[in-house]
Amino acid sequence: MTAPVTLLVIAKAPVPGRVKTRLTPPYSPQEAARIAEAALADTLDAVLAAPARRRVLVLDGAPGPWLPPGIEVVPQCAGGLDERLAAAFALDPGPALLIGMDTPQVGPDLLAPALAGWGPGEAWFGPAADGGFWSLGLTSPHPSLLRGVPMSVPETGAVQRRRLVEAGLTVRELEPLRDVDTVADVREVAALAPDGRFARAVALCGGGSIEAGAAR
Known part of the structure; x- marks a missing residue:
């Protein structure tokens, strides 16, 4: 049965030099983009395998051959990440669950609790x-729930969660996951999901190209 929830994925197109720049070095820009593409592909696989009313990729950049059928694509708006997240939720007036491209270990089982149907005033x-x-x-996205939340800092999650509570929402939690931001993250997440495209891409790239590292 299809859940009455829209799944949103916010992502950046896997273009060398524009994605996963914190992985270079030891990886070359091309290797970092290959790893990012695999992470995005695994994420979209999970979205396609999960029951949802709509599946939307909110993309910074142009779609490529990595995009599977069954995913709507809309461009990201301009502005900071808080503005872009708020705009992503504005794409659908109904309940929506947003995820990023940095957790390729996610699967439909991890998303399932948030796709089983929500009560009023839940997040x-x-x-x-x-x-x-x-x-x-x-359940009822409003820009004020996201705008002004400081992004990409250690307190981002705490501030965002507090914003939800202060709005009177009942906050339910999904399982904590590790984002892929650093080389240490790459290795740990690949070990957590050894059968995915991400782990295969990491294995192919190894520890990064020696030539790329030497060039720097």
Whole structure:
């Protein structure tokens, strides 16, 4: 049965030099983009395998051959990440669950609790190991729930969760996950999901190209 929830994925197109720049070095820009593409592909696989009313990729950049059928694509708006997240939720007036492309270990089983149907005034929050959040679900999205939340800092998750509570929402939590931001994250997440495209891409790239590292 299809859940009455829209699944949103916010992502950046896997273009060398524009994604996962914190992985270079030891990885080359091309290797970092290959790893990012695999992470995005695994994430979209999970979205396609999960029951949802709509599946929407909110993309910074142009879609490529990595995009599977069954995913709507809309461009990200301009502005900071808080503005872009708020705009992503504005795409659908109903309940929506948003995830990023940095948790390729996610699967439909991890998303399932937030797709089983929500009560009035509920929100879902997936904390990330770095202090941020990897997922956010809102029944009646409003820009004020996101705008002004400081992004990409250790207190991002705490501030966002507090914003939900202060709005009178009942916050339910998904399992904490680790985002892929650093080389240490790459290795740990690949070990957690050894059968995915992400782990295969990491294995192919190894520890990064020696030539790329030497060039720097």
